[in-house]
Amino acid sequence: MPLLMLKDLPRYECLLEASREFPDLDPSAAEVFLHLLRSGDEAFRVVESHLAQHDISQGRFGVLMALWGNCQRAGSATEKPLTPAELAERTGVTRATITGLVDTLETAGLVTRTPHPDDRRMMSIGLTKRGAKTLARIMPEHFRRMAWLMEPLREPERKTFVRLLTKVLTRAAGDPSASKRETGVLSARS
Amino acid sequence: MPLLMLKDLPRYECLLEASREFPDLDPSAAEVFLHLLRSGDEAFRVVESHLAQHDISQGRFGVLMALWGNCQRAGSATEKPLTPAELAERTGVTRATITGLVDTLETAGLVTRTPHPDDRRMMSIGLTKRGAKTLARIMPEHFRRMAWLMEPLREPERKTFVRLLTKVLTRAAGDPSASKRETGVLSARS
DNA sequence: GGCGGATAGTTAGCCGCCTAACGATAAAAG
DNA sequence: CTTTTATCGTTAGGCGGCTAACTATCCGCC
CATH class of the missing domain: 1.10.10.10 (Winged helix-like DNA-binding domain superfamily/Winged helix DNA-binding domain)
Structure with a gap:
């Protein structure tokens, strides 16, 4: 499973602190996001380690x-x-x-x-x-x-x-193209 | 992001059906599991596509x-x-x-x-x-x-x-070794 | 001081993912 | 019928992950 951003999940307070420096950082969103990445990673590992025993x-x-x-x-x-x-x-x-x-x-x-x-x-x-x-x-x-x-x-x-x-998943499926997001079309959509 | 088991998530009814053939298959667990894998994948993609624009x-x-x-x-x-x-x-x-x-x-x-x-x-x-x-x-x-x-x-x-x-994540962190799970030590722990 | 064990970063090889390009084939258009 | 466009599976090359092994270095012990 490929690399996640960083192995140790930051505490919410750290995200709150960081949001002072980065106005685009939504602490609760980041917390969920990082937990999701990490959990997905772990879920993958749980089954993958078994498959590997069968050379699969x-x-x-x-x-x-x-x-x-x-x-x-x-x-x-x-x-x-x-x-x-x-x-x-x-x-x-x-x-x-x-x-x-x-x-x-x-x-x-x-x-x-x-x-x-x-x-x-x-x-x-x-x-x-x-x-x-x-x-x-x-x-x-x-x-x-x-x-x-x-x-x-x-x-x-x-x-x-x-x-x-x-x-x-529904949100991700509605993912407009990256360039549109960066040019602010997203805010017009929201 | 690497391959997930299959791209399309099975409906719960399909999992229920499959559980008749596979007694080890817990339908609701499988449903959550697969949704988790898939969501983690999509979360990864959302940020990764942006990073790629910066050659990172x-x-x-x-x-x-x-x-x-x-x-x-x-x-x-x-x-x-x-x-x-x-x-x-x-x-x-x-x-x-x-x-x-x-x-x-x-x-x-x-x-x-x-x-x-x-x-x-x-x-x-x-x-x-x-x-x-x-x-x-x-x-x-x-x-x-x-x-x-x-x-x-x-x-x-x-x-x-x-x-x-x-x-x-807590559960995954308590992951005993694979061999232990397969030999039934897990059921003794539960 | 010398030896053995542990640690560090790197290398080699493998695997799985991607993109782009290719030759072969099929389908559509004129 | 011929030409153009689309589709297919594969190849080549790159990247990022892994394991195992290697040489160099460090540390603890006698």
Whole structure:
């Protein structure tokens, strides 16, 4: 997981102090923001350390899950392949990155890569039996780790949490381009 | 920002459905978890896209901030250098990574790197005037972006948010080793 | 003073992410 | 039918993260 701004979270009082020097700094916003970055980081680590034991990175896991989900979605026991572009779309990385991930997964015998039957520009990526078995081995503990991390939260807290997180996601989805923000179009929008 | 499990967040009903097949899957925990991962990702993107305009990566920004914070902390106008190990500790990456980051920052004229006066094993990394000016130029918009993302949340929501995030962080900090979790020591602890 | 263990920063190699560019292919336009 | 535009997966190169190993240095102990 890449670097966060700084490892130790500043106390609110420090942010308040800093806001005197930087008028653009909203102390409570910064506090939430930094806690969010940090928590996301930690959440990632909790599951990633388990995946690593299976020689699976989060990136590879995403590809495997997308393929596996596609089998389930198809409601069929037979594999339903995806193209690299579809994998890229579902996993949120570029097609170029998918090439590398599929390279290593193919080498490990977890996926197949064959020319697409309908379009010669495309490849067809499918989950092997070994890939499916690897996933089946990983998923129980994967889900347990998620549950473990969230255990201190009771159901109502979880609902609140999701609601707040969704507000952030909605806001982020409305992200105008950076240049617009800097030129003050944002204040006109607000 | 690296890959999340899958780009599109599953609806709660899907998680409920999946929990029938996977007894280890706690639907509400998974929902919060995935929302958290995703929100952390988006928060990262909001500030990172701005930094990129200044040719600064999040990693570099962290180093600069640590150096700048050290100046401030020292309450002195003169620069107060840090060692690579101190930078690594404050920014949460390895010393090896710091070497690379400092390499590029030094090339850009934003930091100085000199032998340490007291210990010949160490280097001394300091912020240049140019580095400080670059930071001063970046920080207003950086803080504005944080504030922008959190704007939909009112003060009480922010306090709740920080409380919930802190619970997660506390839990993550109590993370026993992975092997212990898998062997069931966790259930004995709970 | 000498030895052993610890620490520091760097290097090499790997991985995963990106962008830009490319050749091959498909689709659209005229 | 031909030309132009769009799409695909891959490649090359860069960056930032990691681990392991290395040489140089420091420190504690005998």
